[in-house]
Amino acid sequence: MSAVLEVASALLLVAGAAFYLAGTVGLLRFPDVYARLHALTKADNLGLGCVVLGLSLQAESLAVAVKLLLIWPLVLAASATLSYSIARRADRLGITPWQGKEDR
Amino acid sequence: MTALEWPLALFLLANLLAALLRAARGPTAADRMLVALLFGTGGVGILLLLGRAGGNPALVDAALVLALLAAIAGAAFARRAWTDGDADERRP
Amino acid sequence: MTVIAAALWRGVAFALLWWTLAEGRTENWGLGLAIIGLATLASLRLLPATALRLSPRGLLGFGTFFLVQSIRAGTQVAIMALRHRLDLAPAMLELPITLPPGAARIWLANTLSLLPGTLSVDIGATHLRLHVLDRRLPIAHEVAQVEARIAAVLGMEK
Numbered sequence: 001m002s003a004v005l006e007v008a009s010a011l012l013l014v015a016g017a018a019f020y021l022a023g024t025v026g027l028l029r030f031p032d033v034y035a036r037l038h039a040l041t042k043a044d045n046l047g048l049g050c051v052v053l054g055l056s057l058q059a060e061s062l063a064v065a066v067k068l069l070l071i072w073p074l075v076l077a078a079s080a081t082l083s084y085s086i087a088r089r090a091d092r093l094g095i096t097p098w099q100g101k102e103d104r
Numbered sequence: 105m106t107a108l109e110w111p112l113a114l115f116l117l118a119n120l121l122a123a124l125l126r127a128a129r130g131p132t133a134a135d136r137m138l139v140a141l142l143f144g145t146g147g148v149g150i151l152l153l154l155g156r157a158g159g160n161p162a163l164v165d166a167a168l169v170l171a172l173l174a175a176i177a178g179a180a181f182a183r184r185a186w187t188d189g190d191a192d193e194r195r196p
Numbered sequence: 197m198t199v200i201a202a203a204l205w206r207g208v209a210f211a212l213l214w215w216t217l218a219e220g221r222t223e224n225w226g227l228g229l230a231i232i233g234l235a236t237l238a239s240l241r242l243l244p245a246t247a248l249r250l251s252p253r254g255l256l257g258f259g260t261f262f263l264v265q266s267i268r269a270g271t272q273v274a275i276m277a278l279r280h281r282l283d284l285a286p287a288m289l290e291l292p293i294t295l296p297p298g299a300a301r302i303w304l305a306n307t308l309s310l311l312p313g314t315l316s317v318d319i320g321a322t323h324l325r326l327h328v329l330d331r332r333l334p335i336a337h338e339v340a341q342v343e344a345r346i347a348a349v350l351g352m353e354k
Binding site: 010013014016017020021023024027028033036037040041044045047048051052055058064067068070071074075077078079080081082083085086089090093095 | 137140149164171
């Protein structure tokens with residue numbers, strides 16, 4: 001394996017971990033359930049995308065690389081539908097979104 | 105092979121543990137459900153990293169099946185919510 | 197004719213999937229061929245050839261658009277989360293949808309949840325309820341853009 005690929009793979013893996021961290025920070029810091037959903041659906045999915053791409057650069061064959069890349073859209077679809085279910089439920093239960101300080 | 109996979113897998117695991125704080129704090133049931141979302145993406149990431157770190161390619165298949173089941177469960181869930189509606193839900 | 201063409205395309209797609217799942221190994225191709233045939237039959241039964249017509253160009257356009265936008269979305273929300281002061285101006289919006297009900301709308305809602313700053317909350321009969329992280333951004337314009345991309349994939353050029 002070429003050194004360039006190895007470095008690119010390592011960078012992608014670290015970037016992926018950073019996005020996961022941002023997602024977790026958002027989950028803990030953001031003011032309401034909707035904002036937290038934003039953090040998880042976007043940051044974590046990009047984090048997983050980076051990890052998957054990073055690992056597929058090191059894959060021993062093309063088929064294995066494609067298999068790894070196939071996981072990403074599946075997880076995207078899963079988290080988008082789950083996020084919709086949670087947001088819709090929260091809305092139906094009457095949870096109003098946090099409006100920001102300047103409006104209060 | 106890079107030696108990054110082990111520490112990164114542990115790092116993601118630490119993320120999942122930190123997210124449990126959100127589940128504990130709530131404040132609403134919807135907030136607690138968020139952790140399920142994180143465990144999906146995080147769990148798949150951890151499985152893949154461990155598969156590479158331990159040289160166990162079967163974990164990639166495990167991650168694929170997990171992702172597939174999550175997608176199907178999500179679709180089934182959404183479909184139910186779609187047809188049932190939640191007329192019986194009341195404001196707390 | 198459409199049925200034969202659809203069967204051929206779907207068969208090729210399932211064969212590629214099998215090749216991926218078997219990690220390129222060839223010793224199980226007998227079983228693979230049987231499963232590819234069954235999967236193609238099942239897919240034609242469940243989703244008739246006339247019900248689905250995807251435009252390859254539209255699909256490519258959507259794919260690249262989605263990739264670029266999801267990188268933007270992840271970076272944007274990561275910066276928001278990690279910045280010292282939270283600078284959010286969230287709001288609930290109701291926007292009209294032009295796509296027909298069914299799969300196209302679900303696809304729209306799911307895509308918007310993964311794009312920068314928007315989160316689908318409820319698909320109504322005429323409107324889509326969205327939560328936005330920053331109401332100062334041109335949300336309606338972005339939603340219209342995604343709608344046009346999806347319409348292009350489904351061959352419903354506006």
